[in-house]
Amino acid sequence: MTQDRLRLGLIGYPLEHSFSPRLHLAALRACGLNGEYRLYPIPPGLDRGEKLKELLDSLRRGEVKGLNVTIPLKQEIMPYLDELAPAARAIGAVNTISGGDGLLFGDNTDAPGFLADLRRLEFFREGRPSTALILGAGGAARAVIHALRQAGWQVIVAARRVEQARELVDELHAIRFTPVALRDALEAISDWRSALTLIVNTTPLGMAPWMETSPWPEALPFPEGVFVYDLVYNPAQTLFIRRARRAGLKAANGLGMLVEQAALSFERWTGLDVSRAELRNAILEFQG
Numbered sequence: 001m002t003q004d005r006l007r008l009g010l011i012g013y014p015l016e017h018s019f020s021p022r023l024h025l026a027a028l029r030a031c032g033l034n035g036e037y038r039l040y041p042i043p044p045g046l047d048r049g050e051k052l053k054e055l056l057d058s059l060r061r062g063e064v065k066g067l068n069v070t071i072p073l074k075q076e077i078m079p080y081l082d083e084l085a086p087a088a089r090a091i092g093a094v095n096t097i098s099g100g101d102g103l104l105f106g107d108n109t110d111a112p113g114f115l116a117d118l119r120r121l122e123f124f125r126e127g128r129p130s131t132a133l134i135l136g137a138g139g140a141a142r143a144v145i146h147a148l149r150q151a152g153w154q155v156i157v158a159a160r161r162v163e164q165a166r167e168l169v170d171e172l173h174a175i176r177f178t179p180v181a182l183r184d185a186l187e188a189i190s191d192w193r194s195a196l197t198l199i200v201n202t203t204p205l206g207m208a209p210w211m212e213t214s215p216w217p218e219a220l221p222f223p224e225g226v227f228v229y230d231l232v233y234n235p236a237q238t239l240f241i242r243r244a245r246r247a248g249l250k251a252a253n254g255l256g257m258l259v260e261q262a263a264l265s266f267e268r269w270t271g272l273d274v275s276r277a278e279l280r281n282a283i284l285e286f287q288g
């Protein structure tokens, strides 16, 4: 292996369905860089800590330049790092680690990735921040809520477990929210539905094996003129998106966010601003 070969990769478990290698290999190609993007599965088990430490040491020494982090390590990884970007600290999750000079730096590019994609969409280009309803209160919801709050949005959280939404709010102090159980959304939404301009699905409903499921109750009409954003990107047209479009609404899936967060991670590691179109094409070609 030559010294100038850029070594990048992904840690988490399981990893075999990840789109990240396709995105980062396309980024390396687009920038004319000699490099690799390897999967480093870290399955649960007694030696998990050891494996992590070993890999992080190679990052510290600069042998590996950067790592993405995915489920279930986005929070678990944090104590191993020397410094955190303000976004990663506020969200409580890291998806990008840069190494070198003996230090490890953790960042979260999901949040700016979501915001960048939202700004790319025509619907929001001119518009001022308003009120968004977030469905789900897991890791991705934290990034989305942080991003929206930073951009001046009012944020309402609807999660099936109210206590999870409350926990999230306690940790992310700055959020204004109304936690509602999804099953009660029908009643609760009547108070603020006219204020909503954006609904974001951050639950896995709509992806395999829940392809014929939507986080939005079928009996509940969509608020008028609202934009629907589904973080799920595979399949490209979830039931949530299909129903929203059938109701005459504009909708987008999470491919744009996926592309943006990858491009921003790549920029953290290389300083290069990679073409989003190249990354998007790498996924669209694969999806056919």
Ligand code: NAP
Binding pocket: 071, 110, 136, 137, 138, 139, 140, 141, 159, 160, 161, 164, 182, 202, 203, 204, 205, 207, 231, 232, 233, 254, 255, 257, 258, 259, 261
């Ligand atoms: P997560 O931490 O497991 O959170 C999932 C959330 O959805 C939790 O609040 C969970 O509630 C809720 N949920 C799960 N099943 C549900 C159901 N049947 N009804 C109602 N709520 C349900 O996962 P995550 O990391 O946030 O990821 C969520 C989704 O976002 C995944 O599909 C992931 O692929 C996608 N994502 C996309 C991007 C992108 O770039 N486009 C980035 C990150 C994530 P419980 O805790 O009660 O189970």
